[in-house]
Structures are given as C-alpha cells and as structure tokens.
Amino acid sequence: MGRAKVFGVIALKGGVGKTTVVSNLGASLARDYGKKVLMIDANFSTPHLGLHLGLLNPKYTLHHVLNDNLSIFEAIYQHELGFHIIPGKLAPFQTAPLDLKNKLEELRDIYDVILIDSSPSLNEEMYATMAASDELLVVSSPDYPTLSSTIHAIRVADKREAKIHGIVINKAYKKKFELSKRDIEGASGSKVLSVIPENFRVLSSLSRMVPMIVNFPRQNVSLEYRRLAGLLVGEKTKRWFSKTKKVTKSKTKKKKTKKNATK
Amino acid sequence: MVIDRFYLSNGDSAGDLRELLSRLRVVDEECFSHHVNKKKNDFANWIKKCVKDKVLAKKIEKLKSKEKIILAIDKRINTPARVKKRIIRKIKEAILDGAS
C-alpha cells in the first residue's frame, strides 16, 4: 500500500465536471481496481464534493485542517462505497498555497491515489491544488469558451511548473460542430486522455448522490470512467461485461449437462 | 511566403485572399470592370500566379459578376475547418495577451 500519487482535477471554469470526474474516478479506482483512495475537496468557493457523495454538512473539513490546526486524520470520512473523503467548507481560503501540499505528505503512505477537487477560480485555492498535485487532469468540454479556459489553465500550470497529465473532455455530444480531440490537443499542446459522453443519467445519479459508475455501471460514461481510472494507475481496464458473460455461459453449460445426465 | 501584392486601379491593394475579399466588398463598378472584363480577369490571374490557388483561379476565371467572385473567394477561405482554426488562433492570442 501507499506512496500515493496525487492527481489534481482542475478547470478555470465551473460546471465542466471537475467534481463529477473526481467522484467517479475515485469510486472506480476503489471499487474496480481495489485502490486505497482519498478524495479531497479543496474548493472553498463551491465545495460540492460532499453533495455528490451524500456527505452533508460534515463537522470537520479541510478548512479546519488548514486554518484551525485540526489533525488531517480527524477530517477523513470513510464512505460506504469504499473510499475516503476530506470534505470542503464554504470559507475564505486564507492559507499559504504550500500548506495543502505539506498536510498531504503524511497521507501518502496510507493511500494509493489521492484526488483533489479544485476551485475554478484563478487564486490561492487553485495554486494550492497545483502545488499539492503530482499531476493535473484538466477537465474541458468541446466548445470554444471551455477550450479557452483550458488553454489558460494549462498555461498557468506551466508557469507554476505543475505537471499536466492530460485533458479529460467531458459532456461530449459527438456532434460535428463540436471541437474534436485533435482540435483540442493541437490548441492546448496536451494529450486528451479521455472523452466522456454527455449523459443525463449523470444528473440522475447526482440527484441520488451516488457516482454514475456505481448507479449505472454499464452506461457509456461509466465504461469510459473505468477505462480512464485504469489508465491513471497504469492497469488494464477492468471490463464490466467480462464477468457477466462468463456467468451466463457457465450457467447454460450446466443446464445441458444436467439434461444429458437425466437422459 | 511573400506574395506579390495585387494593386487595384482605385489605389487599394491586397496581399492575400482575405484582404482581397475585403477590398472587393467595397470596390465600385468602375474599378471592378477595369480588372474583370471580356478580355481579362486580373483577379483570377493573380490568384493563379501569386496566391498559387489553381482551383480557385479556375473557378473565378469564368465569373464576371462581382457578387459571384466574392462568394467564390469567401467559400474558399472560410471553410468550417479554416474558421475553426482562425478562432482557435484568436483564442490563444487573447490568452497570451491577457496573461503575459
């Protein structure tokens, strides 16, 4: 176990899907790949990771860790789906950007993967995530305004010498008018790791505060999250269907042998 | 690549198709018919020799009306792919300007 890799999930724009990416990747890494996962809500302006995962008004948050000297271990919540969360709190972000990084050091030996959900604002919150992460995932969508903020985010990260792992394109409708993976890679100079389709069931999952990959494990979005999760930890994609197929096959075989036996 | 400029009889000039298009949109009939008439089509010639776009030159060669020539050039340079490329370039420029 341990020596966690820290991925920061960023975008200089709200509503693109940062929190959805964090909760689904985290859930997949924990459930499909058996990783010890910690998700951290480092977004102090719109701290919504808890609302995606059914953790409402938690008593202890990252805010208390950074500002009130609460031990970071006190702010870790165990989710019934098998991962851990440090929730956020709506509060002014007043600590130095390096504080988050330092606090995470002692957690690295406990977890395999730490995912940080970041603020969309270009301020200390964002810098804290950039400094604390080993690599960044930039969430984007295939339209010009989001491309613009993606290019901007990558530029800011470059300037602060934060490493970009790649881009995750979210809410793709697969329409001709959308920017293609190639357009986005060409314009940003970064690799597109994944294209996640638009799917209203993501919203349905949100209404139940359960990650899409748990709620609708066979949907296109869930398959893609599972693939991306495997990519992040360098493991072969866990295929949802393989197990089910095997089961049905062996069942039918058994029936035949039974029949043969009675004959 | 530096292209020999096209000089219109009204004193305007164009260094590429985009410039030519904007000049053509405001050019008057007198100047236009100086360049496009029964004997010649200066625009087609320039596009062929200097811009080296044979396909467009061939199309324009046969056109005698200003509107049709404008449309042909517009269609040629403003393909969806090129429009996209230009917008992306502008987006990048805006970010470099704003964040430097």
Ligand SMILES: Nc1ncnc2c1ncn2[C@@H]1O[C@H](COP(=O)(O)OP(=O)(O)O)[C@@H](O)[C@H]1O
């Ligand atoms: N692939 C998708 N298809 C449809 N809706 C999505 C998808 N991904 C995210 N959403 C929805 O978009 C909204 C914004 O997502 P969220 O993760 O909260 O964005 P951010 O954290 O970047 O502000 C949420 O309502 C979420 O359910």
Ligand SMILES: [Mg+2]
């Ligand atoms: Mg969010």
